[in-house]
Amino acid sequence: MKGFIEISRELCKGCELCVSFCPKGVLSLSDKLNASGYLPAALNDNGECTGCAVCALVCPEVAIEVYRG
Amino acid sequence: MKKIYTRPKSLKTNPFHYCPGCGHSVVHRLVAEVIDELNLQNKTIGIPPPGCSVFAYNYFDVDMAESAHGRGAAVATGIKRAFPETIVFTYQGDGDLAGIGTAETIHAANRGENITTIFVNNAVYGMTGGQMAPTTLSGQKTTTTPYGRDVALEGYPIKMSEILALLEGAVYIERVAVNSPANIRKAKKAIRKAFQVQIDHLGFSMVEILSPCPTNWKMSPLESWQWIDKEMTKEFPLGVVKDRTGRADAD
Amino acid sequence: MNGNSAIGEAAIRAGCQCYFGYPITPQNELTEYMAAHLSRRKGCCFIQAESEISAINMVYGASLVGARAMTSSSSPGISLKQEGISYLAACELPAVIVNMSRGGPGLGSIVAAQSDYFQATRGGGHGDYRTIVLAPSSVQELADLTHKAFDLADKYKIPVILLGDGVLGQMMEPVEFKHEAPAELPVRGDALRGANGRPSKIVKTFTSNPAELEEINWSLFRRYSLIKRQETACETFLVEDAKLIVVAFGIAARIAKGAIKTVRSTGLKVGLLRPITLWPFPVEKVQELTKKVKHYLVFEMNMGQMIEDVHLALEGQGEVSFYGRPGGVIPTPSEVALVISRLYHQKGLK
Numbered sequence A: 001m002k003g004f005i006e007i008s009r010e011l012c013k014g015c016e017l018c019v020s021f022c023p024k025g026v027l028s029l030s031d032k033l034n035a036s037g038y039l040p041a042a043l044n045d046n047g048e049c050t051g052c053a054v055c056a057l058v059c060p061e062v063a064i065e066v067y068r069g
Numbered sequence B: 001m002k003k004i005y006t007r008p009k010s011l012k013t014n015p016f017h018y019c020p021g022c023g024h025s026v027v028h029r030l031v032a033e034v035i036d037e038l039n040l041q042n043k044t045i046g047i048p049p050p051g052c053s054v055f056a057y058n059y060f061d062v063d064m065a066e067s068a069h070g071r072g073a074a075v076a077t078g079i080k081r082a083f084p085e086t087i088v089f090t091y092q093g094d095g096d097l098a099g100i101g102t103a104e105t106i107h108a109a110n111r112g113e114n115i116t117t118i119f120v121n122n123a124v125y126g127m128t129g130g131q132m133a134p135t136t137l138s139g140q141k142t143t144t145t146p147y148g149r150d151v152a153l154e155g156y157p158i159k160m161s162e163i164l165a166l167l168e169g170a171v172y173i174e175r176v177a178v179n180s181p182a183n184i185r186k187a188k189k190a191i192r193k194a195f196q197v198q199i200d201h202l203g204f205s206m207v208e209i210l211s212p213c214p215t216n217w218k219m220s221p222l223e224s225w226q227w228i229d230k231e232m233t234k235e236f237p238l239g240v241v242k243d244r245t246g247r248a249d250a251d
Numbered sequence C: 001m002n003g004n005s006a007i008g009e010a011a012i013r014a015g016c017q018c019y020f021g022y023p024i025t026p027q028n029e030l031t032e033y034m035a036a037h038l039s040r041r042k043g044c045c046f047i048q049a050e051s052e053i054s055a056i057n058m059v060y061g062a063s064l065v066g067a068r069a070m071t072s073s074s075s076p077g078i079s080l081k082q083e084g085i086s087y088l089a090a091c092e093l094p095a096v097i098v099n100m101s102r103g104g105p106g107l108g109s110i111v112a113a114q115s116d117y118f119q120a121t122r123g124g125g126h127g128d129y130r131t132i133v134l135a136p137s138s139v140q141e142l143a144d145l146t147h148k149a150f151d152l153a154d155k156y157k158i159p160v161i162l163l164g165d166g167v168l169g170q171m172m173e174p175v176e177f178k179h180e181a182p183a184e185l186p187v188r189g190d191a192l193r194g195a196n197g198r199p200s201k202i203v204k205t206f207t208s209n210p211a212e213l214e215e216i217n218w219s220l221f222r223r224y225s226l227i228k229r230q231e232t233a234c235e236t237f238l239v240e241d242a243k244l245i246v247v248a249f250g251i252a253a254r255i256a257k258g259a260i261k262t263v264r265s266t267g268l269k270v271g272l273l274r275p276i277t278l279w280p281f282p283v284e285k286v287q288e289l290t291k292k293v294k295h296y297l298v299f300e301m302n303m304g305q306m307i308e309d310v311h312l313a314l315e316g317q318g319e320v321s322f323y324g325r326p327g328g329v330i331p332t333p334s335e336v337a338l339v340i341s342r343l344y345h346q347k348g349l350k
Helices: A017-021 A054-058 B023-037 B052-058 B072-082 B094-100 B102-110 B160-165 B181-199 B221-235 C003-013 C028-037 C052-064 C075-080 C082-091 C117-121 C139-156 C166-170 C210-231 C250-264 C283-289 C306-314 C333-346
Strands: A003-007 A027-029 A041-043 A064-068 B002-005 B044-047 B063-065 B087-093 B116-121 B170-177 B204-210 B239-243 C018-021 C045-048 C069-073 C095-101 C132-134 C159-165 C234-237 C244-247 C270-275 C277-279 C295-300 C319-324
Touching (some): A017 A054, A054 A064, A054 B181, B023 B052, B023 B116, B023 B181, B023 B204, B052 B063, B072 B094, B072 B102, B072 B116, B072 C018, B072 C045, B072 C052, B087 B181, B094 B102, B102 B160, B102 B204, B102 C052, B116 B181, B160 B170, B160 B204, B160 B239, B181 B204, C003 C028, C003 C139, C003 C166, C018 C028, C028 C166, C045 C052, C052 C075, C052 C082, C052 C095, C069 C075, C075 C082, C075 C095, C082 C095, C082 C159, C082 C210, C095 C166, C117 C159, C132 C139, C139 C159, C139 C210, C159 C166, C159 C250, C166 C250, C234 C250, C234 C283, C244 C250, C244 C333, C250 C295, C250 C333, C283 C306, C295 C306, C295 C333, C306 C319
Parallel strands (some): B087 B116, B116 B204, B170 B204, C018 C045, C018 C069, C069 C095, C095 C159
Antiparallel strands (some): A003 A064, A027 A041, A064 B002, C132 C277, C234 C270
């Protein structure tokens, strides 16, 4: 199963929970601050994302949309 | 690829004012998802408390009304008795429900009021800066227990789910947590079941949700999510506390 | 029937859907009347709540969804309700609150007193707000003003206090009810009943923006100005040729009338001004009277509360004396007649 996620940069508060819980380790904090002063999470688009949606499940900010197919 | 997860319709697009890693954000989303799934958006009234979640009305796209501190259960009673067709939920913190609101909560449950209570327990008074709450753990340091909660002076953490379970009118009470993917899934199931209890006119239902407060616990978001497993669940065990619905789950 | 029951019957006939109360002397007959007569009516609800605080918050909930809702208590219980009343006022929600007042402060006494005047007329709870305050002085008026209270509450979206007392509540007098209970329970138009076919609504009182709260306060007080212009009510008795006017409300006004009839029979020219709305206080009537009458005797069963409003209304254009009996002691008409005569002669009035 292949997957893809979109993280809304400006909603993300850099809590790193998605980074910790991602079973594939494809998430990490970006090095560019957003307008609120947080370093948002970003997808390492190396094709490993399966669209399991655990990141969206834990994301407090509802910042993640998940695609699978 | 198909989009398989997006923001629930009953959750407005306003960015949350809650701290990074706060449990309120997760709980709001779960409640909104349940409202969507059960098709309740146009008949729901939500009653948030004073506290960090006083602004819940900025997020839930349903009719919402403020309540005075602790009085949510009484307000919900008035609403439900005057207009039984509505679906009403109270959204209350630990100080609100287990401190100032103890009487209202106990008696609404005792009367079997057909309301759903979402009880967010983060063991601290968040909005006011981290004071001791009725559910603060023994030894836990807060701004009003700077040396750690001393049960000899300050009493023990209060277990409202177990207390309410003693009442005939309380039909379904479950304690969950929102600190891991597995727990979040279980929390959503419990919330859905609690709303279903109201839809089915069975009586009073409550979901107690152990929720992280990274800011006032002085931890990182991940540490706070882990602290719930390490410490909170020892005092507040997860699981069904009471279930007289005769059903295994919401459906 | 007794006063407390008359309130209950009038409320039912006004379309009261929900009553939430708590036992406290001297208003229990009202709670019991609603238990007997409201609870079985279709769509209606009676709850003996766990406290007066719960009761007022249940009223808030019922009013939110558009129901005519009511609670009752006596002085100490009304103290408990103040936060809830402040919320009702802030949210512009109608409600009827009945206070059959008793002696205070503290647990006080269980007999009538008028020492809740300040509590009733100055908002009573925290923040800048007012509630309409109606002061009946007979069982018939208890019934009439109860009905009026519901109408005023809905019209102006404001809590209305019916300020009675222990004597009025217990008195047995004939009552004529001028209204029948409506066939359908009224539901307020702007109520919160689910976002069905319209955007969701928020009812709140909190704001983190002081400018917003300032405007809310101004807006409330613009409405209060309107109420002052349109709803102020009072009764005058034998004031046309009076040299001295007694100012009294509620049961004290009843007693004063008896006293005034007595002193009139001895040639003293005394009249009575009886405010019916304590808020808004009949300032204009006082200012009209003061063109001809310069002497006033404020008679209340307390240590002096309405007297402040009399002073404010007079703006120094008259002399004010005071006769008060607190604690639930009920003065007799002959006692008050003596006080009136003494004052009349002291002031050299002819």
